[in-house]
Amino acid sequence: MFNILVYGAVTSAIYAMLAVGFTLIFGVARILNLAHGAFYGLGAYAAYVLTSQLHWPLLPAAVAAVAFVAVFGAVMERVLVRPLRGSGLAVLMITLAVALLFEQGMFILFGSEARNVPAFITATWTYSGLDISGQRLLTLGAGIGVLALLYLFIQRTRLGTAILAISQDPEGAQYMGIPANRMYSVVMGLSAAIAATAGVLTAPFLTVQPTMDLLPMVKAFAIVIVGGLGSIPGSILAALLLGYSETIVAYTFSPAWTEIVSLIAVLLTLILRPAGLLGKRAAF
């Protein structure tokens, strides 16, 4: 019981970090970014290169990895997405191309073997018969921290308010002098940074491989559909829902059944409540 509580929380925190960025860029710029999983993977690989190949200390390496991916995201928006923004389909294709480019690039550069990123915390805690690694607890804590910071940023800063304004009424916001295009770049960078944070934090205990971007992408997609595309609170709620359902299924039935949970949730949502739990209108 206790292990479900703890592991469910860790899984939910990872899912929430993956999903908020994905839903943010959709909510603000209407960009369905299929390269979101690549941000996650790029964060992990950047941390690998900096720690294992360039022998940086862990903390600066992690910060640099996240910053690198944030810049990558912003540049990607400016150079690849913005010229095509007129067509939703073209945006979908170009972001998919970035995702495939990531996979193939990692294949060529690092081969298909899994890579190792050292853990921030190597200690293991034991509490009422459950051993949990410090890195997982750190991921949980950092996940909560990132979400809290995101909330404060959007609610309390001028930049955040501007982003909120654009998401509510892009035209009105532009009349008020908010530079929409620049905001889109900022949001893409932010969304990439959050995904990369998840990648850096989970790399020590999950896998770092060229195909690592696919599953997080699928999960992020499932969560935002269940939570409502564009709704950040909806994503967090859905992340908790899926994180815990999967953990319960894994512990009480079999780990082999977990992947089907999110797919069933997506199907049920699309049939019963197409707008998602907290979405205002159906996105599709």
Next chain:
Amino acid sequence: MRGVFTSVAALALAALGGASLALADEKPIVIGATTPIQVQVGRDTVDALQLAIDEINGKGGVLGRKLKLAVADETMDPQQGVAAIKKLTADEHVDVLIGGYSSGVTLAEEPHIAEAKTIYLDVGSASPSITDFVKKSYKRYKYVFRVNPINAPRQADQLVGFTTGKLKSELGYNTMAIVGENAKWVQDLAPVLKAGMEKGGIKVPMMELFDPDMSDFSPLLSKIKESGAQYLIVILSHANSDVFVKQWYDAKFPMPIGGIDVKGQDPDFFQRIGGKAIAETVSLGMLAEPVTPKTMPFWNGFTGKYHRPPVYTAPGAYDALYIYTEAVARAKSTDPDKVIPELEKTKYLGTQGTYEFDQQHDVKPGPGLINLLFVQWQDGGKRVIVWPKEQANGKMISPPWINQRAEAK
């Protein structure tokens, strides 16, 4: 004038024709490597073949003909595997195919190998179904041989030997859990292993196969812990054993692990996962130990040329090529119908032991033939042979968080 031209041209043509006839006799024997070249097992297959080719060509080749390598990437996708076979047989006209890693891919390729009537030497896939074809329809599938590794149920037999002979009799482990990836070769291996262990007096409270794509093993580990086992037997090849072993270590999991872990055989495995493979015991076909007089020359040749130690497909591919060329030399031909009877008579002392094939073209295991070594990762990434007894060169250790068990004599 015109007449002179035509006759000169005719002469030239005749000369060219003669030359090409003479060349045809010295056409190289083409060795087709079909393997996933993105991963170490595949790269080592190709590199070991090249090493053997260079050695054989250095001694003048076979039947006066040089050897030449053609490579196709079969990936781990059955469709790509079939495409690789077609490329090598239809486009490159290879004389022999050597390779294989994923049993699912090899099984998909087999009908196409039979169709192309080209000899195929498996050096990486372990499912017994691969050579079952030879038994079922000899006429059609006689082209298929497995040189390496010994097949899955036979690996299970050797694993039974390790669990009952070493873990139970010498170290006193009585209860063991078995987990493996859900793949064809494990489905073939696990039931044989469980039955053998139970027959040897070991309790097996849990046996579970999981999805090879799984990356978070904590629910699985917690289930294994609840099973009450004292030792965890793993059967992994395609699964992410880097992550599995890391999570086992990070959780200070209360039982040691060992078994078949193909990624755990990689020479850089220990260092790659930050030393967390400490005390894991994995089966291995060869190590830098003089198992036969040919082991060390191969090992030194490979590491000298490629600056890395070989994985299990490398000695397999290297020996497979020698087995093939010796059969060709005896048959005095590369015609499969003449070479196959010679291959069936193989008794070849290679780098891992003596190779002989059984009736369905599968390599025979056993003392004096091909044997698995059980090798433990110890401090600093050293590899120590702990089983079989005759070849052991050190004592088995426990993971640092588990009390050391004394070895009973």
